[in-house]
Amino acid sequence: MTYCVAMRLQEGLVFVSDSRTNAGVDHIAVFRKLYVFGLEGERILVLQSAGNLATSQAVVTLLRQRIQHETAGHLHSVKTMYDAADLIGQTLLEVTNKYKGQDADFSCSFLLGGQILGEDPKLYNIYPQGNFIAATQDTPYFQIGESKYGKPILDRALYFDTPIDKALRCALISFDSTIRSNLSVGTPLDLLVYQNHSFHVPQGRRLFDDDPYFNMIRSQWSEGLQQVLAQLPPPPSDYWQ
Amino acid sequence: MTYCVAMRLQEGLVFVSDSRTNAGVDHIAVFRKLYVFGLEGERILVLQSAGNLATSQAVVTLLRQRIQHETAGHLHSVKTMYDAADLIGQTLLEVTNKYKGQDADFSCSFLLGGQILGEDPKLYNIYPQGNFIAATQDTPYFQIGESKYGKPILDRALYFDTPIDKALRCALISFDSTIRSNLSVGTPLDLLVYQNHSFHVPQGRRLFDDDPYFNMIRSQWSEGLQQVLAQLPPPPSDYWQ
Structure with a gap:
């Protein structure tokens, strides 16, 4: 499985992906699920994938190849983020259509966030069917993959105007x-933050199991939760006796 | 959908169920999913259901009818909780086998907890296939239905030796x-606590939307989480810039 979250906030875009893939519990591997495209000063596009690994790798490879070998109709030539999302959706269908009719799940989903000069930053959730929806101020984040366990904290604490550093803590807790x-x-987790209107293609960071900051907030969060739980008043005596 | 949780703890058994059923978002209703069987002083059996409502109602009705009309092979005659779980599993198969081969999901799962004189308290998770597993000290709780959102808090805070009042808070937060x-x-939520070895069939309690205690801990929990999150140290500056 996979878990990816992306946020489109007032200050910027936040992306975090895990890197575990599994085909059964005895076939576990590490694969990056966060891909960066862009031209410094002009466009930044960050793609995250969940689902069939062969499909997502094929889509990303085709997107990269076409930047190198085609003169138009690729991620470095499209004029808007909408066109970029559509191109990815169509490339996804191009790949999955090859394997149609076979009894296996070749599907995959993508999150695409970024900014192209002349537009505000955008974030899209691209479905296995190739169509997509955009994040709004009301719904500033998307998740793909194993999303349910980490959703409650986002629903409680994440808003469009949440500062990036707090949103990042929120994502890591999720x-x-x-x-x-x-x-x-x-x-390891792959983490990337884009500051709106910077048009700077960030390096991103990979957090390993022994990352001191991640481990510190994990344990502080856990202790904090225990304390909040312990401080909740006990149920009234007629409540369950 | 449905969400039910049941816990088998050192002090007793805790059951909480929601009561929303839906066939599409425009067909929502309230149905109780927690059923109590028992003979004061001798046995207590609590059943929770998730899945196809027609199936779970049929199973519960058959179980009740047979207590009234049969002399053996029912929930008030079986000698052990294992036999009770097996009886429920077989009754479930009896019902679902009637509808076999049709293209719809008739399946349903149950949690069964309780105690019969001569045995320790038990908790079983009964699968749609009719087989079942028992809770242990290592794994003191089961969930059925929409279980993922509420699992993290149980994984962090619930242990076999957690006192009942704390476990109940933990369940309500979940x-x-x-x-x-x-x-x-x-x-509304249906809530029931059995104190081990009491052989007392408890009344249980129904919590409505305006329940003052539930609302108090909901808001205290939410505020507490926000505070813990706000107190986490911000990421190091080289972490994402």
């Missing part, structure tokens, strides 16, 4: 909850 | 997380 409850999601 | 993130799970 990953902590998912990793604790589901074996198929695991470190 | 429901709060689920209700916030998934429309198909809703109040």
